[in-house]
Amino acid sequence: MEVIPEWMSNLDDEDVAFTKNFLLTSGSLKEIAKIYGVTYPTVRLRLDRLIQKINISEDASNDPFVSLIKRLAVNEKIDFDTAKILITEYRKHSKKSEE
Structure with a gap:
């Protein structure tokens, strides 16, 4: 039986897709920016928000x-x-x- 960590279950579908793309591009924010058609700073902000979400979930x-x-x-x-x-x-x- 697979157990999904709580921090993952708190992510919405867009966050999961972003995380998948981030992993598939080996963490290249430049590649992510190309995929989403946005600027590097926009991707950086999105990643920072995702990190905040995970930190909030992890803070028991x-x-x-x-x-x-x-x-x-x-x-x-x-x-x-x-x-x-x-x-x-x-x-x-x-x-x-x-x-």
Whole structure:
């Protein structure tokens, strides 16, 4: 039975396709840029976001809610300032509940 790591299961179809192309081009960002018809900096940004997604998934110490907010920010569903505010307020509220 094959077990898919959690970080992989959190990737959307576009991320999986990008990862596959990245591997097939031996990690050449220039080749990836040609495949997608975009500039090198655009590919670099995409790779950086993918790395952030994986790091968020791998950080087991994160609360599931905090991980969700971080994923939304990385996926540009909410901006980073809003994510910081939500996480800060959530943590303040969580600490009060524990007391």
